[in-house]
Amino acid sequence: MKKLHILLFFIFFLNTMVWCRQKPAIDVIPYPSSVTLMNGTFIISSGTALNVPQDLVGEADFLNELIKNAIGSKLQLSRRNNNVIKLIKNKSLKSEEYRLNVSKNLIILSGGSSAGVFRGIQTLRQLFSEKAEIPGHLLPSLSLRCLNIEDLPSFEYRGLHLDVSRHFFSVDFLKKYVDMLALYKFNKLHLHLTDDQGWRIEIKKYPKLTENGAWRTLNNQDSACIAKAADNPDMALDSRFLRKKDGQQQYGGYYTQKQMIDFVKYATTRHIEIIPEIDMPGHMMAAIKSYPFLSCTGDSHWGKLFTTPICPCKESTYEFAQNVFKEIFAIFPSKYIHIGGDEVDRTSWETSGVCNELMRKEGIKTSAGLQSYFINRMEKFFNANGKKLIGWDEILEEGISSTAMVMYWRTWVPEAPLKALKNGNRVIMTPGEPLYFDYPPNKNSLYNVYNFSVIPKGYPDKDRGNIVGAQANLWSEMIPSEKRAEYMAFPRAIALAENLWSHEHRNFKSFSKRLLTQYARLDVLGVNYRLPDLENVITDRVFINQDTLFYKNPINNMVLRYTDNESRPSAKSLSLDKPLIIKENKLIKLGVFSKTDTNLRELYVLNFKKQTIMNSVSKPNVSSGLLGSYYKKLPLRSDGADLTKPDSLFYTDMISVPPSINSPAFRIDYTGIIDVPEAGIYTFYLDCDDSGILSIGDNVVVDNGGMHSAIEKNGQVALEKGMHPFKLVFLEGGGGYKLKLLYSFKNSEPAELPQLWLKH
Template identity: 55%
Template sequence: MRLSHLKRLFVLSAACLFGLQNAGAQDVRYPIIPYPTSLTPAAGSFKITAATRIADASGKFTNEALQLNQLIKQGLGVALKQGNTSAVIALKYDASIAAEEGYKLTITPKQLIIAAKTPTGAYRAVETIRQLLPAGIEGNGTRLKQLTLPAVTINDQPAYAWRGMHLDVSRHFFSISYLRKFIDVMALYKMNKFHLHLTDDQGWRIEIKKYPKLTSEGAWRTFNNQDSACMKKAKDNPDFIIDPKHIVKRNGKTMYGGFYTQQQLKDLVAYAATKYIDIIPEIDMPGHMMAAINSYPFLTCNGENKFGELFSKPICPANESTYEFAENVFTEVMDIFPSKYIHIGGDEVDRTDWERSAAVKDFMKQHEIKDMAALHSYFINRMEKFFNSKGRKLIGWDEVIEGGISPTAIIMYWRGWVPDAPVKAAKNGNTVIMTPGNPLYFDYQPDQYAIDKVYHFNPIPAKLNAQEAKAIIGAQANIWSEMIPSENRADYMFMPRMTALAERLWTSNPDDYNSYLKRLNSHYKRLDKLKIRYRLPDLPNMVTESVFIDRDTLSIKKPMAEMQIRYTTDGSLPMATSKPLGQGLVITKPQTIKVAAFTPIGSRGDIYTLNYKKQAYAPALKVANAAPGLAAVYYKAFFKQSSLISKAKADSIFTTSAIAVPASVNAPSFAITYRGYIDVPATGIYTFYLNCDDGGIVKIADRMVVDNDGNHAPIEKNGQVALSKGLQPFALDFIEGGGGYTLKLRYSINGSEPAEVPAAWFKH
């Protein structure tokens, strides 16, 4: 007994030591995203050949056994035969598994066992196995003599019930084949809710038989300002070319658009159901209805159909014909989509027409409605009762809570600048789905921090207690398509960010970001096989505005070994035939270099434009009695560019030691200027990183260092300046246009790791 005990201790100690020394190797051996709830590595592997047998031992998982067999056939070229008595791959029913999507996976050198209580759980296990199989099984790859799976024991279930992706097909239209591809990628990463935004001002995309003009007219438009912006960007990036499949000639006009027939959508719903993905349709109202109003003007209060100050004019809640139209539309929608959830939108409603309408005033008096927010909620609450009568649940964007909402509605929180909205909804008893713009609007241009921000997003608002937190059932990422005119661009915008969200929502408290990145690196080959035009990993330490004293060397560490980095110096865009960067490029004169990474299959990553200029060290100033902190001026107004601040009247003045917006600022749009000096501790070339939403610029020693101006989502830009030790003039201008703000300034010197600028450096 003593010898056996010592031997056991030795084995356990060795296993622990092996795990510590091979954490990175484990990520390569089990490259699963999202990472399982529990994964126990084991020695050896299970080999699948044409002689292997497969069986649905329970008789409950026929579909899942077929899908697993199809994956194996893609690798071997032949499907496995069924064999209940001799099968070494078996799907078994396990009543002890409580979670709807839970499963157990046991792989040993002798067998592969999937245990689940539901077909959904069994299917999630199949997708885990898919990720453990070689990437070559995807597509029409080379057939293999055997497939190898690493031995492992996995017990798995999701942390959140709602793991969603949203796609707007109204601003720009996407084919049914692309929607199937989108569903396939969702399934690979265990996402389970597909929110399909089918209508908006720019196009109506779903056939409604009672109102045929919605698609014969509402599904088509002449090119708009968003199309023009895409066309401009297409000169440098072919992903912005508007898909010609959706362009037609009508009555001598070039029209863009398209729609889905009811049968096409029913087929799509059935396809998604085989992968246990629920499609949630959104018909957005009472706002965002311009495409419908164009054909059916009776929907308005006054016959007008145009944009107001910010949003389009809505349909009229005082007309019974409006409710008849809405109920008829949603009845047909419900016949197509069996989903328990139907999304009504309800966001961004311009209520000014309602305020001017005598009919609306009479309606409000008759129904004892106190204000426009309450009228908005009256419309939503009335539609919810209709939804409930059909056995469905209503989802609305978080604006619908402003005038009062029933606790049975589901709230989708998106307005990051209204942080109390999900808290208010949860305390009201509503179920809440988190979709805040930062970081879950995947139409926002990704940068080097995009994946990190998604991975570390916490769906639970800090102000909720443990009981209230149960109202948060999950989250989803939204893809609005104003600037996404092609399928390639859509791929680029959501992948690989979606993998980070998948792990955040499936894996309880994921806390190993480095492990995730290692696992992600092994997924790119699979995505290549699936023809997903994902965004390539960022090239590290790219400084867009660089300075040098005598000379500099551009060298880039490749984030993927198989990448090739190519560059140009003549202003042209890097192509697959451009000169490779190699070990480095010596810079001795001012010039502009364009750099991009390429994969072996020809995919190009982001293009980096690097401007080099020669610069002498700026001499320090001697300033008597410089006080700590910076002088800051606050302006309560809207600015499109920081240069317009000088023409505005200041609201208040204060002193601060931090580059940050004070907690007391609550205006939706404003500007802050920071002035003073920065006390540079050593002579050198400094890089400054300005991350802001919306815009900002940094000048030091009267030199432009970072230009991140304009109204835009959170994004970081950087620049360098050569500074002598001592006090240097410092100026930072920041503008916020509304919609949530970010303001951060970091620095590095002579290539050091970026860090926060110390408060002690600021003087005035």
């Protein structure tokens, strides 16, 4: 009997250890590679010591500041081995790899380098209560569960991007942004410092770049932001960056070299590499307006899509570019420098005599070849100065050396990464969908970012290692304030952080639960994050007798307030703290507020409609699948009446765009019958880029029309069992598309329409 008890205890112990490895109770993001929980706790108090070697003093100082903020005093340095936190470099580990062992009397944090130790400190930090982050709120001690963690990143390049040209951000905000990157184990910040709308970095040899080029009269993007500010204060232009000159209001600002050197040093102590981008040969209007000799025509203006670029055919252009980059090299120690190279309107080159002469001399056949000539020549200059060039994927056109790094962004050019890999280039993935964080977030954004495949399926094994990681971009045309920037970046950036660090062992359900615990820390850190989505919000709701409106708050820092008179909810509107019964047609505007301010953070417009069940129709001799009518161009009229004859027809048993369709802009009508097996209210979810409108019978069920990035909208319809006319009109305006239609019935999980339901 005793042996049986011992055996049962041993089995229980093994099962407990397995459970700890699979479902450890730590709320850390990114989630570590391996976690083993153990019994006991380690208490950090004023009597605890720090044991660190000389080459980890900077990391120890960072940890000590966290502890001082929590308990009111720093830990003393000591060589003892009891009641101590020990930081160690372990050269057998990879650079950013770390091991964290917490026992009752000792914490040992070892890393493959100082960066690895610092990443481990961020895990330790998240194991502290968020109350440890509150300034002036002293705790008697910090308690840590005993555990073992072994951890390392999946990708070497884990980045965020910030456009400071379209709208400007203070140095203090840049530091706060870096702090957030460090907390979630990013290691790169790509700063987009120049563009048509403003030059943001001091260049001493060319002072007009900031005297003139850093300022502009208000443009159409500023006006759009001002209009939106009437409903959302975060859309207002930052008054610190407005000035009056010659009777005109101007917007602008720039960083001095001293400020930027200080910022780079700040980021370096947090092991964040700052990669500057000076975008050329396109996106240079601010520079050309200051120094007109830079273009082939002596000026710069907007063309059909982009502005006049600098002239790659004049030696004075290269003298300017090299002088600028020499100063950039001195400010930024990063081995990578971004040259842009995207969205170039080459019209002025094609009509330039000096360019025609250069093309004859160098055997260049096209204006695209001129761009390749410029990029390759600049890369040689970079390399001669110990730097490596990064460019957007357009630099692949007409050839680039294998030593340049390519940043893939154009989702409508899916062959670009493979082309770069075949050329021997290393690739950073940053596709517009889902990694352009200036695209408005929705309830699917976190899932899409979290489950984004950094290495696309089917890529050859021999090339996969040259995809070094990914980056999310925050373009600021419609981001005029620091609060708006934080709202757009977080929590999507947190989802990306775990994707890139913990790629091989991702679990979105686990991440979602851990994310809920992170919001309290973000509150303490003063981050204006997007509040969590309410679950299963149906915007066009149908009921037969009555409906009920009520949602449970995902986190404590949320209040729901509503109006039923078409006015916008305010902090004084009625609170949705109990179920609201709906018995008649009604429009409800449901506002999401944070308890920390009175601003409306999120607005749901809910249209309740009382409806009788739609009668089914009789259709003899139906066949499986819907009829697809494909038009190679978009209609000129809003009703599409000018598209009288489709270019081709096809039959399909699923809602998807056939792979044979390669027109940049097109329309597809999916028509036929939907045959539902049971009477009741059906919910449909239409996620599309660009426009999609779903109709069943005479009812428009989901209107997701207009040219926009991927957005999901939903709606309901009450259907009798049987067949009903079905039509889905999808329009793609160019730049990559998405089309996905799901349904739900009786609160089931959204799923694709069964093939048996689709007929014609």
